[in-house]
Amino acid sequence: MKPGASFSAQAGRGRSLDRFTGWAVLLLVLLAVVVSFVYLAIDVSGLFTGESLRAMGRFIAEFFPPDLSPAFLARTGWATLQTLAVSALGTLLAMAAGALLALPASGRWGLAARQAARFVLNLLRSVPELVWAALMVLAAGLGPFAGVLALALHTAGVFGRLFGEALENAPIAPERALREAGSGATAAFAYGSLALVAPQWVAYALYRWEMNIRMAAVLGFVGAGGLGQMLYFHMSLFQQAQASTVIGAMFVLVFVVDAASGRLRRAMAPAQG
């Protein structure tokens, strides 16, 4: 443990909350939990009676063995590819839109433009991907394209904010020097500021892409293609064997992406300092 961290922990303990507030908060939290269970009328103990445990066991048993016929595996593989493509295209579109929105959001076109851009970004970001997907299915029809749009809309809100903050924090000297030497506004931005923030933007994009792969796998629940749509379809028809194959594919996808991103991050870490 670092000495600095231990010091700050000591300082934090110095002004820690007094005993009464602590007990009051704990009591309120416990009360909220009890009220929640009562309000939802969930019979937790009823879940663990013999009958419902047997029913649960039967239900789980229906998922085994998974459907491993070559034809179905091929379809699952195709849906996995589709999920990957949806996440990649969605993230790329979001990068383009986020970069465009980051320019006003970083305040380089005045205060009014900055406020307007921030409002749009907040709106885009606070609607979850699945809700965007449900809306986009109406706008673009069933299929993976709706998933691409949904991911792009939500992630554009995230990127716009992150990219804008990176731009604000970048030193302005290089761009100003280019401007004063007579270069055009676009060239000065591209070679002065964009070059500085590009590594950070790419790092954000890779991180979000990883999250979007996971998200793309479930967007299909509202009809936006990929593994999710397959799972939803087979669950609706009570075809548990097929559903368990799809869940297995999601598992594999998440693990592979996790391992790959961990490796990539370790490889990139020294370069980024």
Add this chain to the structure above:
Amino acid sequence: MGTATAASAGTPPLRDPQARARLGALMLALVVLWPMAVVADFRPSALFDAASLRVMGGFLAGFLPPSTAPDFLALLLRATLETLAMATAGIALAFVIAAPLAFAMTQSLSVSRIGPAPSGRRWPGRVLRTVVRAVLTVLRAIPEVVWALVLVRALGLGPAAGVLALAITYGGMLGKVYAEILESGDTRPARALLEAGSGRFAALCYGLLPGAAQELASYTVYRWECAVRASVVMGFVGAGGLGQLMDQSMKMLNGGEASSILIVFLLLVLLADGLSALLRKVLR
């Protein structure tokens, strides 16, 4: 990258020394992207298709004004409370799952790491930790919406499936992070207690928790905030709450109801943000 190439083309006498490499990268990206666009059925023209424009236009036109019919508002209030209750109950169950697993997994309470055990056997502890780690990974690898979809089939429509789904995924996340927090703090007091012969539970209570309790609590509160957002989404597969209401309104193309629900949802997320920030400030 694209901007850079375009900019260099605008000023012919000045050459971008990297222009060729950038052009190459751009071409390579296009070659990779093309099949992806085909797989993902990428056709922006679908947005401007007459039929979908009509559907979307009618739906969006209904957004204003938001629906304020009294019986709908009553329904909305009930769904909002249900969403909050789902998040709270889910996090409570997740805590019940996570706490013992984190206790079993954390390295800083490992007796066998201190030195050779009297019997010389180190493997039982290591095997237990590996198993627990694997369980936690499996729990959190599948998104909560998938668990909700599966559990709705087993438990029927309603919030019970959502609460259990939250408990499973968030139990996995909380367990992993709890163990990491316990390992990252000052572990010397716990080690001293263990070396002096105290039990694991006593070492946790008197050695680790005093230093780590605030961080543990504030992470749990942060996860509650995430659970509010997630419980809205889970409604789309039939697990109750605001999401289920929104799903119904969208299926009936009722724009006024959908916009009311969206507004309430955004307010709820703001409220959860504020409450969680407040709680974390009190805890600090």
